[in-house]
Amino acid sequence: MEKILTDFGVQPIYLVAQAVNFIILLLILKRFLYRPVLKVLEHRKKTVSDSLRKAEQITAQLQKTEVKSAEKLSEASKQAQVIIANASKTADRIIAEAHEKAQVDVDIMIEQGKQSILVEQEMMKNEMHDKLAGLVVLGMERIAGKVLDLPDHTKIVDQTINSLKEEISTRAL
Amino acid sequence: MQQNPTDPNSEYFDQWGSSLKQWFQEKPHHTYGADTKTEHVPLAPEVIGHIGTFPVTNSLVFSILVTILLSVFAIVFSRKITVIPGKLQSFIEVIFEYVYDLGESLAQSRIETFFPWVMTFFLYILAANLLALFPGVSTIGVNVMQEGQQKFIPLLRSINSDLNMTLSLALLSVVATHFFSLKFIGVTDYLKRWFSLKMFGVFLFVGILELVSEFTKIISLSFRLFGNILAGKVLLKTSWSVSAFIVPLPFYFLELVVAFVQAAVFMILTLVFMVMLSEKHHS
Known part of the structure; x- marks a missing residue:
């Protein structure tokens, strides 16, 4: 064994020297190479995992928002349909009411018209009676040459009116 | 005797053998290249000077040189590390991440340690092996007179072609492995691995085998690296002796592969040993 070590030039001092050399290198590399590089790798891994997590959160949020918006849209559509139905009902009711009111007004107006016509008719009848009576009196005065008294007037007027009435009735038939 | 190439007893072969021997004797004068002084690759490193009483070998100088180069690189590189990596940083990150993930799959959280x-084993061995292929290493040196003969002593020698260096690395690897084993599994479980309470029969034998295997690790780690690199060096020297141009090229490519493979093997074996010894023994 000793001969082998001598042949290969193995000496404890060189083993120690090399070991010290290696340990110095190990410490330097650990301080200046491994630690910063591993730190950067760790930082990058963390950034990537954070980004992925955020992206997942955003996707989940987006899906939730989509579901919510669909729900809102559906709800709004239902509400709109209800509003439209209500409006339609209200409109029908208003139209019906307006119709009814207009009918009532028309009836009232017709009734009022009828009343007015009747009044006008009566007034015209009376006026015509007076004018006719006047004309008859005037005619009789011219024919008889005397001024008729009240009983004469009344008698003549009644006779004329009765004859007129008969005439009108005959024409109407 | 006749000179008949088909007759093994003819003078032809004697003459051919003599001329071949003569060619080998004269060969150093007929080869080309930087290192034509000697074909011999010594097993032991050469002493190139002394610091006080401490003899400095060419492999030790090269080892210090590699350490300085790697340290300077690490310090300069650490100042240029950014979150968005450049090409060099990406390359280094890929290697680190691969080794770290590989280690993590085997050792879980212990990989941090x-x-x-x-x-460091990987980078140091790889850098040493690759730098040893540069021109000048093992070829630039001085001629000294030793025992009445002129001898060429290179100023730099491939680190891993010196058993001192590989043995030292292997010892460090095994010592660190046992230290981490003690750290992670505790003294009791550590001792249980070697010395069972049932110290008789097969258990005693297994314990002894385990102890022997620890020494085998030192020998296998050191001699594998040493043997491969020294063989590569001899191969390159042999190819230079044929011609300094073209002929060594394929061997250089081979040595590039060997440099990487040996560094990776040393690293992976160390990792595996560390993982194995830092897990509780279930006997």
């Missing part, structure tokens, strides 16, 4: 060790 193991990683600096295994990565």
Whole structure:
């Protein structure tokens, strides 16, 4: 064994020297190479995992928002349909009411018209009676040459009116 | 005797053998290249000077040189590390991440402790092997007179072609492995691995085998690396002796592969040993 070590030039001092050399290198590399590089790798891994997590959160949020918006849209559509139905009902009711009111007004107006016509008719009848009576009196005065008294007037007027009435009735038939 | 190439007893072969021997004797004068002084690759490193009483070998100088280069690189590189990596940083990150993930799959959280060790083994051995292929290493040196003969002593020698260096690395690897084993599984479980309460029969034998295997690790780690690199060096020297141009090229490519493979093997074996010894023994 000793001969082998001598042949290969193995000496404890060189083993120690090399070991010290290696340990110095190990410490330097650990301080200046491994630690910063591993730190950067760790930082990058963390950034990537954070980004992925955020992206997942955003996707989940987006899906939730989509579901919510669909729900809102559906709800709004239902509400709109209800509003439209209500409006339609209200409109029908208003139209019906307006119709009814207009009918009532028309009836009232017709009734009022009828009343007015009747009044006008009566007034015209009376006026015509007076004018006719006047004309008859005037005619009789011219024919008889005397001024008729009240009983004469009344008698003549009644006779004329009765004859007129008969005439009108005959024409109407 | 006749000169008949088909007759093994003819003079033809004697003459051919003599001329071949003569060619080998004269060969150093007929080869080309930087290192034509000697074809011999010594097993032991050469002493190139002394610091006080401490003899400095060419492999030790090269080892210090590699350490300085790697340290300077690490310090300069650490100042240029950014979140968005450049090409060099990406390359280094890919290697680190691969080794770290590989280690993590084997050692889980313990990789934080193991990683600096295994990565330093890899980088150091790889850098040493690759730098040893540069021109000048093992070829630039001085001629000295030793025992009345002129001898060429290179100023730099491939680190891993010196058993001192590989043995030292292997010892460090095994010592660190046992230290981490004690750290992670505790003294009791550590001792249980070697010395069972049932110290008789097969258990005693297994315990002894385990102890022997620990020494085998030192020998296998050191001699594998040493043997491969020294063989590569001899191969390159042999190819230079044929011609300094073209002929060594395929061997250089081979040595590039060997440099990487040996560094990776040393690193992976160390990692595996560390993982194995830092797990509780279920006997």
